[in-house]
Amino acid sequence: MRRAIFPGSFDPIHLGHIDIGRRASELFDELIVAVYDKPLKKLLFAPDVRMALTREAFADVPNIVVKGYSGLTVDFCSEVDAKFIVRGLRVFSDFEYEFRMALANQHLSPGVDTVSLITRQEHTFLSSTTVREIASLQGNVSAMVPEHVALALEEKFRPKDNT
Numbered sequence: 001m002r003r004a005i006f007p008g009s010f011d012p013i014h015l016g017h018i019d020i021g022r023r024a025s026e027l028f029d030e031l032i033v034a035v036y037d038k039p040l041k042k043l044l045f046a047p048d049v050r051m052a053l054t055r056e057a058f059a060d061v062p063n064i065v066v067k068g069y070s071g072l073t074v075d076f077c078s079e080v081d082a083k084f085i086v087r088g089l090r091v092f093s094d095f096e097y098e099f100r101m102a103l104a105n106q107h108l109s110p111g112v113d114t115v116s117l118i119t120r121q122e123h124t125f126l127s128s129t130t131v132r133e134i135a136s137l138q139g140n141v142s143a144m145v146p147e148h149v150a151l152a153l154e155e156k157f158r159p160k161d162n163t
């Protein structure tokens with residue numbers, strides 16, 4: 001079985017991630033969307049919420065499974081017996097980071113290959129950071145995330161009623 005993982009923080013999942021996940025699911029027998037537990041960056045949503053939002057986004061794709069992980073990505077690959085790591089590439093600035101990470105993973109685990117998919121033009125400037133920033137200022141993110149994620153963001157940033 002050709003199994004790949006698509007790792008990320010998914011804080012929260014957006015249409016750019018969803019497009020990469022769906023396209024990758026056509027390349028492999030099984031795609032594990034791997035939600036990283038404790039990235040170095042500051043998170044908005046707890047791991048279980050990020051996983052639930054991600055799971056709902058791919059609920060209609062039979063060969064996508066969503067799992068959480070912590071530790072090294074290559075260790076998770078061997079745990080689930082995956083030989084491929086899928087990553088998405090947006091702007092040029094992604095390339096250097098992704099290139100370095102792919103080489104590091106190759107060094108740590110030569111049997112695992114990184115497969116990078118180029119984003120669609122309309123998702124080039126879409127990132128979880130942008131989505132969080134707009135949502136935190138009560139902006140409209142409905143063109144960037146699925147409805148269930150927009151609702152979760154709305155809930156998160158709803159102004160508190162202090163009366």
Ligand code: ADP
Pocket residue numbers: 007008009010011015016017020039086087088089090094118119120123124125126127128
């Ligand atoms: P990480 O914390 O590992 O960067 P992210 O959740 O930000 O995790 O992203 C996971 C993967 O999705 C990365 O490979 C990232 O490059 C890719 N990605 C993020 N945004 C987009 C987008 N708009 N189009 C395509 N790929 C994207």
